[in-house]
Amino acid sequence: MDIRTATAGDLGDMARTARAALTFDAAEAPALLAGLAAPPAGRRRTGLVTEGGVVYASISGKDPAVGHIDLLAVHPGRQGEGRGRALVRAAEDWLRAEGATQARFAGNPPCYAWPGIDVRYTPAASLAERLGYERYHVAWNMTADLTLALPVEDDLVRLAAQGVTVGTGQRDRVVEFVREHWNDSWAWEAANATGLHHAERDGEILAFAAWGSRPTWFGPMGTAPAAQGLGLGRVLLRRCLAEQRDSGQAAAQIGWVGPLRFYSRAVGARAERVFWLYRRELV
Structure with missing residues (x-):
């Protein structure tokens, strides 16, 4: 052969x-x-x-x-x-x-x-x-149904009252934040993601979420220890999934999942693959 x-x-x-x-x-x-x-x-x-x-x-x-x-x-x-x-x-x-x-x-x-x-x-x-x-x-993936509602408006108002803004367009800064708090692998995924969202306060990046570094999949995402408890993960997750829906996807794979409960509660995702x-x- x-x-x-x-x-x-x-x-x-x-x-x-x-x-x-x-x-x-x-x-x-x-x-x-x-x-x-x-x-x-x-x-x-x-x-x-x-x-x-x-x-x-x-x-x-x-x-x-x-x-x-x-x-x-x-x-x-x-x-x-x-x-x-x-x-x-x-x-x-x-x-x-x-x-x-x-x-x-x-x-x-x-x-x-x-x-x-x-x-x-x-x-x-x-x-x-x-x-x-x-x-x-x-290992397993979870599936998020992108036909379901993914509201973030109330959360954005709540976060703004605490001085936190959520957005995109700071890829280089976010990539360095990911490298500092996690590892080079996640930094590469953030750099090559189709969509990359982050939260910051007073010029300091607090959290990020990405999708598309592996085609059509969501991830990775993470929140700095000092910012945990603010509910940033749910907001950034929903913003990414809404962007995936706008790109034409009906569902998204959340890859190599750790916290089943978080994704289940945040967007109704189900363990599937x-x-x-x-x-x-x-x-």
Whole structure:
């Protein structure tokens, strides 16, 4: 089976393969491939292709011994021919050559397709287990229905009385705020977000929320410790989701969720997509 490094000329065929194979993400498949092909500066990654199949792999920015299988897709018409197995093995060979000692089917923030393998892609999970990967963690997304009301007017009045303003248009300042309070991964997502909202008081950034750094998904968001309790998260979340609705979305994925209760209460979001994270030692 001929497996080779992908080139820019392969993107069209790769997108068609991904769109056909990734039935739960078909509309986003081309954008996912384009994002993985243009990761943050300094990331080591590769795209490998064979007829009817594609895999992307990368090295963790936090731990160079950890490699990631970022995306695997085999066209339905070529499944059952061992192409998925061959692509994973080829990706593992590349990861070994780059110094990785462990491979994971898990998202490599900040530029990733999914947190892990969506449990609905059962053949992919089965393949990982057949190849010796162990399931070590579970992650989930929540879905926000954007047809529901997302009012913020009363909150904006309340916050204004406390000297807090909410807006957009301060990307550089917000990115530095995110880097200072959280990490470089979130800062990259804020810098590359489609929408980026923030709250500030007396010239000091207090909180932020972003959407679109991973196509159509909401996140990340955060509030500085000194500003917690002001209700900034709910306001910024609703403003982002309203912007996503205005862009034509009927629903939004809140990715890699931690606080279920917050999103449920703030916008009626429901836990819906579940991802299994897998790993195996590259021996």
